[in-house]
Amino acid sequence: MTAALSVRDLTVNFGALVAVNAMSFDAAPGRITSVIGPNGAGKSSLFNLISGAIRPTAGRVQLDGRDVTGQPPYRLLAAGLARSFQITNLFFELPVFENLRLAAQIHETPLKALLPTRRSARALDRAEELLDRFGLTAKAQELAGNLSHGEQRRLEIAVALAARPRVLLLDEPTQGMSHGDTAETADMIRRLAGEMTVLLIEHDIGVVMALSDHVVVMHQGRKLAEGAPAVVRADPAVQAAYFGHA
Amino acid sequence: MLIDRAPAPTLPRARDAVHAIAVLFFTAALALGALGWWAGDSFYLRLATEALIFAGLAMSVDILLGYTGLLSLGQALWFGVGAYTSAVILRDVAASFWLAMGATLVVTTLAGTVGGLIANRVKGVYFALITFGLAQVVAKVVYNTRELGASDGLIGVPEITIPLGFATVDAANPAGFFLLVLALVALLYAGLAYLMDAPFGRTLIAIRANEKRVPFLGFNPLVHRMLAYVLAANVAALAGALYPMLRGFVSPELLFFQTSGNAVITVIVGGVGTLIGPVVGSVLLTALRSVVGTWTEHHLIVIGVLFMLSVVVMPKGLVGAVRPWLQRRLSGSESPR
Numbered sequence: 235m236t237a238a239l240s241v242r243d244l245t246v247n248f249g250a251l252v253a254v255n256a257m258s259f260d261a262a263p264g265r266i267t268s269v270i271g272p273n274g275a276g277k278s279s280l281f282n283l284i285s286g287a288i289r290p291t292a293g294r295v296q297l298d299g300r301d302v303t304g305q306p307p308y309r310l311l312a313a314g315l316a317r318s319f320q321i322t323n324l325f326f327e328l329p330v331f332e333n334l335r336l337a338a339q340i341h342e343t344p345l346k347a348l349l350p351t352r353r354s355a356r357a358l359d360r361a362e363e364l365l366d367r368f369g370l371t372a373k374a375q376e377l378a379g380n381l382s383h384g385e386q387r388r389l390e391i392a393v394a395l396a397a398r399p400r401v402l403l404l405d406e407p408t409q410g411m412s413h414g415d416t417a418e419t420a421d422m423i424r425r426l427a428g429e430m431t432v433l434l435i436e437h438d439i440g441v442v443m444a445l446s447d448h449v450v451v452m453h454q455g456r457k458l459a460e461g462a463p464a465v466v467r468a469d470p471a472v473q474a475a476y477f478g479h480a
Numbered sequence: 481m482l483i484d485r486a487p488a489p490t491l492p493r494a495r496d497a498v499h500a501i502a503v504l505f506f507t508a509a510l511a512l513g514a515l516g517w518w519a520g521d522s523f524y525l526r527l528a529t530e531a532l533i534f535a536g537l538a539m540s541v542d543i544l545l546g547y548t549g550l551l552s553l554g555q556a557l558w559f560g561v562g563a564y565t566s567a568v569i570l571r572d573v574a575a576s577f578w579l580a581m582g583a584t585l586v587v588t589t590l591a592g593t594v595g596g597l598i599a600n601r602v603k604g605v606y607f608a609l610i611t612f613g614l615a616q617v618v619a620k621v622v623y624n625t626r627e628l629g630a631s632d633g634l635i636g637v638p639e640i641t642i643p644l645g646f647a648t649v650d651a652a653n654p655a656g657f658f659l660l661v662l663a664l665v666a667l668l669y670a671g672l673a674y675l676m677d678a679p680f681g682r683t684l685i686a687i688r689a690n691e692k693r694v695p696f697l698g699f700n701p702l703v704h705r706m707l708a709y710v711l712a713a714n715v716a717a718l719a720g721a722l723y724p725m726l727r728g729f730v731s732p733e734l735l736f737f738q739t740s741g742n743a744v745i746t747v748i749v750g751g752v753g754t755l756i757g758p759v760v761g762s763v764l765l766t767a768l769r770s771v772v773g774t775w776t777e778h779h780l781i782v783i784g785v786l787f788m789l790s791v792v793v794m795p796k797g798l799v800g801a802v803r804p805w806l807q808r809r810l811s812g813s814e815s816p817r
Binding site for chain 1: 685698
């Protein structure tokens with residue numbers, strides 16, 4: 235089976251620093267693949283490369299076997315790849331509903347951009363649906379900037395989901411969440427896996443072990459190990475670099 | 481950020497309040513225009529017409545600043561392009577209103593695309609500087625081009641009559657031309673207010689709010705900034721095209737920084753991101769300039785001080801200051817947020 239997302243020898247240099255060094259891995263369709271590693275391992279740079287935020291120095295990215303290396307984010311979104319951000323990256327001065335409506339506008343033809351917004355029914359319906367699914371209906375007209383941290387983290391994921399991506403990149407979705415919210419978000423991510431391919435960066439190792447079908451370990455820009463969660467966890471190199479002395 | 485942010489234009493109550501102000505403004509303008517016509521006035525009507533023409537320039541600044549988050553310090557360039565195109569057409573080709581307006585749109589769309597491609601290579605302060613520089617360069621070129629009247633400007637633009645289908649307006653008739661310009665500015669306002677509330681305009685607002693996220697939602701920010709730039713250029717140019725019809729001449733001063741800077745001040749005093757604020761601001765500032773100008777030669781000092789005061793007292797501009805009050809009135813029993 236073709237991998238939904240395939241990364242080959244992906245490399246980026248920032249001056250002398252090789253932030254991501256010849257990374258290769260596959261994300262199987264409909265599965266959750268996690269990227270873990272200590273701070274500064276290059277996980278976020280890897281996400282930035284895959285999502286088109288920065289261009290690689292070398293290497294390739296393929297979506298469903300199609301080369302998309304170096305394409306800008308808006309092309310990648312059209313190709314079915316969306317992402318969320320580690321540092322909440324919303325339209326804080328706009329209402330929650332408008333954040334979602336903007337993200338769902340991709341379901342409309344370009345001509346709809348010039349018609350009254352209420353004519354963009356698919357985008358509006360999608361926004362409503364996400365409000366409901368993420369428990370934000372009561373906050374629809376609230377400015378995104380006025381939401382609590384947990385609500386903003388949920389909206390962050392909802393915005394990424396609005397386009398109905400086939401591949402979803404989640405960059406530390408539970409960052410700063412309470413235990414209860416973390417568990418809820420983990421459940422939500424597990425449910426997503428049936429609908430789409432998920433690539434996850436996560437610091438909460440419990441969440442990673444519970445959710446992932448496949449784990450890729452990064453260390454100093456390189457791939458240290460990959461495999462099923464239990465296998466990775468037992469790997470001595472991984473234990474030395476990441477889990478400390480286990 | 482340079483400017484205190486007004487509430488997002490996509491908030492329904494903020495929108496309704498702004499529309500109420502617009503209806504009030506255009507109704508009052510119509511009433512005052514009728515009064516002027518009845519009184520046989522020409523000075524105030526022509527002054528008001530000029531205020532409305534510069535309101536068009538201010539609206540174009542607002543599309544960039546208030547919606548897209550781009551500060552143009554050279555929007556007078558496009559006002560001037562419209563004014564000169566219109567003057568040349570009326571003087572040397574045909575004394576036709578519709579030809580002048582049509583030619584202005586064509587010229588501005590072409591030149592605006594080129595200008596936009598240059599200015600939109602950069603953002604923030606650099607965008608402001610590039611727009612400033614572009615306007616200065618073109619102003620100097622016009623200033624030194626004999627075919628365009630050089631420093632004297634183009635004089636002898638004929639008085640025209642404007643066939644509207646149902647009536648004919650004589651541009652030399654103060655009340656008639658005032659009404660025509662009022663109608664055009666009202667149409668421009670309504671069209672822009674509509675567009676800024678449609679998904680296209682909301683994408684511009686998203687760019688203002690957080691440009692970095694926009695590409696990850698599937699929009700190409702550069703394309704949208706280009707569209708906003710060319711749209712704003714055309715709005716400024718259409719306003720500029722009316723100028724020689726009112727004054728009978730155009731001069732290079734129209735492209736100078738003074739004109740661009742005044743437009744930015746007008747938008748800030750009136751209310752950024754409201755479209756009607758710049759219109760109200762233009763009328764107020766034109767009136768102020770005229771009144772203070774009769775007292776003292778140094779009216780710019782007085783205007784400058786008043787500008788600073790107004791920014792301190794009403795950081796969101798006039799419309800921004802009355803909007804919360806209006807929102808409460810309009811929302812009735814609903815608790816204000």
